Amino acid sequence: MNASLAPQTVRRPLILAAVMLASFMIAIEATIVSTAMPQIAGQLGQLQYYAWVFSSFLLAQTATTVVFGKLADLYGRRSVLLVGISIFLLGSILCGFAWSMPALIAFRLIQGLGAGAIQPVSITVIGDLYAAHERGKVQGWLASVWGVSSVIGPLAGGLIIQHVSWAWIFWINVPIGLAAAAGFFLFLRETVTTHERSVDVAGAGLFTVAIASLMVALTEAGASDGRFAVLAAAVCLVAAALFVVQERRARDPMVAFALWTRRAIATTNAATLFSGMAVIGLTTFLPMYVQAVMGRSPLEAGFMLTAMVLGWPIAATLGARNFGRFGLRRILVFGAALLPVGAVPFVLLSPTTSPLVAGLGSLIMGFGMGFLSTAAIVLIQDSVGWTERGAATASNLFARNLGSTLGAAVLGTVLNASLARDHSGSLQQVQELLHGQGAIVGAAASRAGLAHGLHLTFWGVLIIALLAVLLSVFVPRVTFGTRPPE
Template identity: 60%
Template sequence: MPSLTTHRPLVLAAVMAANFMIAIEATIVSTAMPQIVGQLGGLQLYSWVFSAFLLTQTATTVVFGKLADLAGRKTVMLVGIVIFLFGSILCGFAWSMPSLIIFRLVQGVGAGAVQPTAMTIVGDLYSVHERAKIQGWLASVWALSAVLGPMAGGLIIQHFSWAWIFWMNLPIGALAAAGFWAYLHEKSARGGGRINHLSAAVFTIAIAAIMADLTAVSTSGEFEIGVITVVAVVAVALFVIQERRSPEPMISLELWGRRPIAAANGASLLCGMVMIGLTSFLPVFVQGVMQKSPLIAGFALSSMVLGWPVGATVGVRGFKRFGVRTVLRTGGLLVPAGAFVFVVLTAESSPVAAGLGSLVVGLGMGLLSSASIILIQEIVDWSERGSVTASFLFARSLGSTFGATVFGAVLNFGLFRSGHAGNASSDQLRRLLERGSVDAGGDSGLRAALEQSLHMTFVSMFGIALMVAAAAFLVPRVVFAARRALAE
C-alpha cells in the first residue's frame, strides 16, 4: 500500500513526462506528415490534422481547469492521460485523413486536461521561491521536445511505420500515470460546488466554433464559413445566458476580471499571436526571400525555442532580487525588441540577424510566461488555482489561432496588392521556397513581392509585440507570502 505522503521529486518527474508527451507531439507529427499524406491521401485536409488537435485542446482547457478545482488534480490528470493515450492509439490505426482528424480531436481533449493540470500541480506542491528553479526545468522540456521531435520522427519514418509516432506516447504516458497514481496524494479539501455540465458543453461548442471559424477563413468556402459563424454566434449567446443563470459558472468574471490576472492573460494572448506569426512566417522569409536552405531557416526559428527556457531559467532566479513584476515587465519589453529585428530584415540580411531576433523574442516570452504563471497562481486560493492556470494557457492558445488568421490575412493582402504577386500561383510560391540557396536568382519579381508582403506581416507582428509590453506594464505590484505550506 503506497504511503500517503506526496513525493515531490517523483511527482515532478511525472509532470515533466506528461508535458513532454504533449510537447513532442507537435514537432514529431510535423516531421511525419508528408509520409502520412502520401499513404492516406487528402492533401487538402493537411492543415486540419494540426488544427483539430489545437481546437479541442483550447476548447477544453478551461473546462478541465475548473474540474481540477472541483474534483481534484489527480483525478483530472489521470483521466486526461487516458484520453490522450486512447486518442494516440486510434491515430495509429487511422485509415484515412478524415479518420485521423477525428482521432486528433480526441488527442486534443486529453491535452486540454493534462497541460493545465500539470502546471496547477506544480503550483500546489512548490512555494513561489521553490518554483523559480522548477519553472526552468519545465521550460527545458519544451526545448528538448523541439530538438528531439524532428529527429525521432525522422528515425521512426525511416525504420518503422508512421503509426509509431503516435504509439510512442504509450510508455511515456503509462509511466507518468503511474507516477501520479502512486506518489501524488492531495491534502487540500476539494473546491466546493459542482461543474455545470450544460455550461461546459456550450462553452466547448462556442470556443470550438470560434476557432473553426477562424481556421475556415483561409481554407473553406463562403457557405461553410457562414454556417460555422452562425453556430459560433448562437453558442456564445447561449453560453452568456447560461452563465448568468448558473449558480456555478464555468468562467468566474470576478476571477478573470482581477487586474493582475486580466493583464497576464492579455499578455499571454498577444504572445500567442507573436509566437504563431514568427513560427509561420520566419521560415518563409529565410527560404523564399533570403534564399537560404530549410536547415538554416530551421536554425533561425529554433533560436526562439531555445531562448524560451533560458529566459524562464534566468528570470526565475531573479524573482527574489528584482521581484516578479520586474521580471515580467522585462520579458514584455524584450518581445517587441526582438520583433523589431524582423521589421528591418531584408533579402540581403544575414540569417544570423533573424536568429538573434528570434532568440530575444524567446527570452522575453520565457521571462514573461514563467513570471505570469507564478503571479496568478499565488494570488488565488487552492480552489481557484486550476481555473486561473487554465485561463492563462487558454489565452495563449486562442492568441495563436487569432494570430494565424490575422497575419495570414495581412500576408494575403500584401500579395494581392503587389503587381507581381497578383498572378502568382501557389505552385510558383512553393517552387520559390523549395529552390532555397540552390538557385539564388529565382523569380526576382515574385521574390520581391514576397519580401514586401512579409515585411507588412512583420510590421503588424511588431505592433502586436508592443501591445505585449503594454499589457505587461498593466500588471500591478503584488506581495507574496514568504512561504506557503505544501499543497496548502
Template identity: 50%
Template structure:
C-alpha cells in the same frame, strides 16, 4: 484560505500514503516534455506532411484543429481537477493524447490528419495546466518560482531534441514517426503518477458545466472558421461568413450568461476581478497569437523560400525554445527580487525586439538571423509566462488554483487558436492576391505553394515560376510578421498595466 503547508498536506496524503515529490515532478516533466516535443516536431514536419498529403489551403487547420480542442477543454479539465483531483484527470488526458498521436501517424489525407488532431488536442488540454497546477499544490511560493524554471527547461530540452529528431525522421524515415515518438514518454508519465502521486480529495456531489463547454466550443470554432476561410473560400460579406459571425457572437453571449448562473462554472468570473489575473490572462491571449505565428509558418519560410532542409528549419525554431527556459530560470530568481511587473516588462521588450527581426526578415538574411528572432521571442515568453503563472497561483486558494491556472493556459491557447486561423487566413489571401496580380491564378492555385516545400518538386519548376511562387510566399509571410509585431506592441502595453504593488 488554507495555508500553503496545509494545502500540501491535503494533496500529499491519501489512505496513509504520501506523495513522493521528486518522482511526481519527474512524471510531470515527462508529460510536459511529451506535449512540448509534439509542438516542435509537428511544426518542423509540416512542410513534409503538406508535400506528401497535399492541401496547402488546409495547412493552418492542422494547427487550428489541435488548438481548438485544447482551448475548449483546458478550462473544463482545470475545473474537473479542482472537483475530482489532479491525478485522474491528467492520466485521462495523457491517454487520449496518446490515442490521438497513434491515429495521426496513420493518416492518409490532410482531412484525416486534421480530424485526428482534434482527438490529440482533446487530450492535450489536460496536460499543461494540470501539470503546472500540481506543482502549485506541492510547493510553496518561494519554491514555485524555482520549480517553474525547471519545468520551463523541459521546453529547452524538447526544443533541442524535437526539431533535430523531427528533421531526421522526416529526412530518413517518415513524417509519421513524429507522432509516435512520444508514446513511450506518455506511458512512463502515467506509471509515475499512479505510483507516486496520492491525493486526499473530499468526496461530494459535483455539477459539471457541460453547457458552458459546448457554448464555448461553438463560439470559438465558428470564429476560427471565419478567420481561416474569410476572403479565401468566401467573401467577407457573404451570407455564410456573416451567419458564422452571428453564431459566434450569440454563443459567446450565452456562454457568459451560463457562467454567471452555473453552480460550478467552467470559468468563474470572480477570479478575473483580480487585476493581476485579468492583465496576465489578456496578455497571454496576445502572446498566444505571436507564438503560433512564429512556430507555424517559420519552417515554411526556411524550406520554401530559403530552400534549406527540414533540419535547418527545425534549428530556427529550436532557438525559441532554448531562449524560453533560460529566461524562465532567470525570471524565477528575479521574481522575488524585482517583482512580477518588472520581470514581465523585460519579457515584453524582448517580444518587441524579436518581432522586429521577423518583420524585416528577407530570404537573403539566411536561417541564422531567423533563429536570432526566434530566440528573442523565446526570451520574451520565458520572462512573461513564468511571471504570470507564479503570480496567479499566489493569488488564489487551492480550490480555485486548477481553474485559475487553466484560465491563463486557456487564454494563451485561445490566442494561438485565433492566431493560427487569423494569420493562416492572411497568408492564404495574400498568396492568392499575388497569383492574381501576376496573372497565373488559372495556372497555379493556393495549393501550388506546396511545390516549394519538396526539394524534388521545387527543382522541376522553371526558374521564373519558382521565383514567382517564392516571391508570393515571402510577401505573404512578411504580412503575417507585421501582424505579429502589432500583437507584440499590444502585449507590452498590457504588461505596463500590471499593478505596481504586489
C-alpha cells in the same frame, strides 16, 4: 469529491519521473510538429487549412483544461491522467494515418483533448506530493523537460522527415506515453473523499463552438462565395452570447468573469493573450519560410525555434530572481517590449538572409516571453487572496492558450488571403514547393508568392507584439510579496 494523495514518499521520485515523461510528450509536440508541417502540408495538400493543424490542438486543449482539472477532483488524479494519456495516444496514432488535411486536423483535436487532461493534472499531482518549500526544485526539473524537448524536438523532426515517414512525428509519442501511464498506474496511490463539485461542461462546449466557428469564418473569409463565412460568423456570435449567459449562471464557471473585471487581472491577461498570438505566429510560419523560401533543411528550421524555447526558461529564471529588485510590473513591461524587437528580424528576412538572423529574432522573443509570462503569473497571484488564486492563475493560462488559438487562425487567414489574391491558381505549386519539389515549373513565382504572404504574417506578428506592449503599460503596480490576506 476531493482527491488527496496518501503518504508515499518512497514513490515520489517514480511519480515525478512519470510526470516528466508526460510533460515531455506534450512539450516536444510543439517543436517537432512545427518542424515537420511544411512537408506534411506539401504531401497532404489543402494549404489553406495549414494553421488549423495547430489551432485545433490548442482549441481542444484550451476548452478542456478547466474541465479535466475539476474531474480530477471528482474521480482522482490517476484516473484522469490515464484517460488523458489514452486519448492523446489515440490521437497520435490516428494522426500518423491521416490521409488529408481535414483528417489530420480532426485527429489533432483528439490529441488536444488528451493534452487538456495531462498538463493541468500533472501539475496538480506535483502540488499534492510536494510541500511548498520543495516545489522550487521540482519546478526546476520540470522546466528542464521543456529545455531538453526544445533541442530534441527539432533534431528528431528533421531526422524523421529526412529519413523515414512523417507519420513517426506522431507515433514517437506512443512509447513515451505508455511509459508515463505505467508509472502513474503502478505508483500513484490516492484516497478519494466525497466533495460536491460542479463541472461546467456546457460552458466548455459553447466556448469550443464559438472559437471553432470563428476559425471557420476566418478561413472562409477569402473564398469567392462568402455566405459560408457569414454563417460561421453568425454561429460564433450566438455561441459567444450563450457562453456569456452560461458563465454568469454557472455555479462553478469555466471562466470567472468577476475576476476579469479587476484591472490587474484584465490588463495582464490581455497582454498575455496578445503575446500568445505573437509567439504562435512565429512557431507556425517560421519553419515554412526557412524551408520553402530560404531553401534550408527541416533541421535548420527546427533549430530556429530552439533559440526561442531556450531563451524562455533562461529569462523566466532571471526575471524571478529580480522581482524584488525591479518590481513585477517593470519586468512584465520589459518582457512585452522585447517581443516587437524580436519580431523585427522576421520582417527583414529574405531568401538570402542568414538563418542566424531568424535565430536571433527567436531568441529575443523567447526572452520576452520568459520575462512576461513569469511576471504575469506572479502578479496575478499576488493580487488576489488564497481562495481565488487557483482561478486567477487558470485565467492567465487560459488567456495565453486562447491567444495561441486565435493567433494561428488569424495569421493563417492573412497567408491564405495573400496567396489567393496575388497568386491565384498557384496553391498547387506552393504545395509542391513545400513537398520539396523545387524544380517544378513556376517554382520561382510560387516561392516569391509564398515569401510575400509569409512576410505579411510576420508584419502581423509585429503589430500584435506592439499591441501586447501597449496593453502591458496599463497593468497596475503590484508590490511583490505583499499578497492580500489569506
